[in-house]
Amino acid sequence: MVNAVGREMPEKIGSYTVRPFAGTGKAAKILPPVVSKRCPKLGPEDHNKLCKDLKEAIVKTGLKDGMTISFHHCFREGDMVIGQVLTAIRELGIKHLRFAPSAVVNIKNPSIVSFVKDGTIDRIEASGIRGELGDAVIDGLMDEPVILRPHGARPRAIETGDLQIDVAFIGASSSDEYGNCTGQIGPNACGSLGYAFVDASCAAQVVIVTDNLVEYPCCPTSISQQFVDYVVAVEQIGDPVKIGAGAARMTKNPRDLMIASKAADAIAASRLFKEGFSFQTGAGAISIACTNYLAERMEERGIHASFALGGMTANIIEMFKKGLVRVLECSQSFDAVAARAIAEYPNILEIDNSVYSNPYTKGSMLDKLNFGVLGALEVDTDFNINILTGMSGEMMGGLGGGPDVADGADISIVTIPVIRGRTPSIVPKVFTCCTPGESVAMVVTEAGIALNPKHKYYEMLREDFEAAGIATVTIQYLCDLALSYTGVPKPIETTDKVVAVVEYRDGTVIDVIRQIKR
């Protein structure tokens, strides 16, 4: 069958039943049945949650073959929880688990691939996979397709029962022995634990893994003892350098600076750029630079934002300190400065990922967002975005919150260079469609800005740009320009085997990724 963005896909992939993407906002109108609520459950009778090691905790949770385990990704590339837990599970001989972290994990030692090969894991559901695992999956490592969901889709899937978690392992940089825990303090602080909240409240069993056991009660507390079954102290939960030491730094790449500056100009030209506006800029090199340029435009015009949303970086904390932003709604902290800030300022809030991005709530923060700045690997002439696969079809990234932000924000801005090295970034058709073009307001490149004529605010933006003297080009012009330099790449050949399913935020399937023919 063919979905609303013209992608062909089977109706059933392994045990996965496909609901085709029907357009933004189309599927969300059907309220799913409530099938998953955390059941009342008593804690240990002796009130002792503290286990001597991971194996004891795993045994106590009753984890068995075929169950589902989850992790959060707030330690990013510095995560040392997943490897330790999977190793303990392997040593206990538990097999055929569904592995469901909140986002991309690229841990190398031990490698996730080894847990797939020995049968510890046989299904993966995440926001993206890359590195060795990505290569192995795209080469057909697994029998069941990997299910990739953007941030907003994961809490939806958990709450609707698409993804029922048996045991959630939650790394916390500090915890007391009764399970009150946080990511804000401790030697391996990661900041917001926003992505773990839904796991804590919905998983049948919750295990806190920490390397900093503190006196009861742990303060500040992000996840409360009421959700926690067991606590394990290990030697180390993360590598602070890879978690994000110091402040994320401003790029010096002139091309990226130029794109960032143009994106800030585009925001400043919009009539929505006014006192009390809101924004989300993200953590990529262009995004951080764009945040800085945006701060300059705000100071020049005397405009203040009501809130900034999503992953926080040091430069957004700086804007907050200057009084340029009233509230920071922080689902993730991308560097050490942002990680510390939640504990320091009452108006910097640690928010649940569901509150941030889930389209199936009574109101997510994205619904109130004016501007969202996104990155991409490829954009096509229909403004569809690929943030997963590279030009050889390899898995390169994760969906993150991109599809959610594009849909939720009034004005979604994709920042992307026209070409990267010898690879075109603006193409006739993206290899993998992750975000539907209809939700993308504009594409900002070093060679010009293309407005999407099919976006809901096209006319408004066109008028605003004209008034501000900002010239635009067509997306076709950018595509032709890119291809004039690089030539037309040979199409990637695939087999019929679907190795990954790309879900949209409403749970429908926007695209599938097939095995690459070698």
Place this chain on the structure above:
Amino acid sequence: MEHKTSLKRTGLYVSGTNPVNMIQASFYNEDCMIFDMEDSVPLAEKDAARLLIYRMLRDHRPVGKYIIIRVNGIYSEYIDEDLEAAVRAKPDAIRIPKVEYENEVKMIDEKITRIEKEAGIEEGSIELWCNIESYLGVLNAYEIASASPRVVALALGAEDFTASMKAQRTKSGQEIFYARNAVLMACRKAGVEAIDAVFSDINDVEGLKADTALTKNLGFDGKTIVHPRQIDVVNSFFTPSVKEIKYAQRVLEAVEEGKRLKKGAVTLDGGMIDKPMELRALTTLAQARAAGIKV
């Protein structure tokens, strides 16, 4: 030629060894792109750079830029092959390193003329920028600038100049102050444009600002730059203020009025408007337009 700009505020060097940078540089805000076959190209890559620059300009000529190719030195073993490729790539200008004598310009001019003829390119269409990079170049600047109608600009090269003087290169630039003025005066006398030397510390924005302020105040038409990060800073110094724009408009209005009334001498605010004032006003408005100011 439609792709030419009238401004020479910034001339960015782009190495012929790096195709990605050559493409990217065409998207920045510099007025002039200088595709380099000389110092930035290792000896082993001279032929590759020559070919890349040729193909870049034939197939992907950047739009809206003044295109310059810097060839290798006049007495180097590469100069003839460089000129063969450079002329056929049809840039707006060829930039000759370390020019010291009038007859060097004439020699290059003849070679270019021959290649233009062979390639069916309009004779004399390719302009020349001469790098003044030694005390001899400074002393002979006027002769160099007026050696051929192709010469449209002299560009001061401070590093080699200070070496030739046995001077120390400093950020304040006192050691090149005389050379700057001497080159400027030669340019003004010969009626060609004067391009100032690079400020090579790309991480020192404040230093670049101070240096460019001097460049502008002395009277240079533009500055050679070595990194894209320097473009906007340098351009901003050559962007006229509202007061300057208004004055320029009044000058031109007075000139037009004079022409309409067939007046011999035109005055403004009690002073006479001469040709240089009119030219300065035209430059001011061109600079304003290039900076995106509606005039």
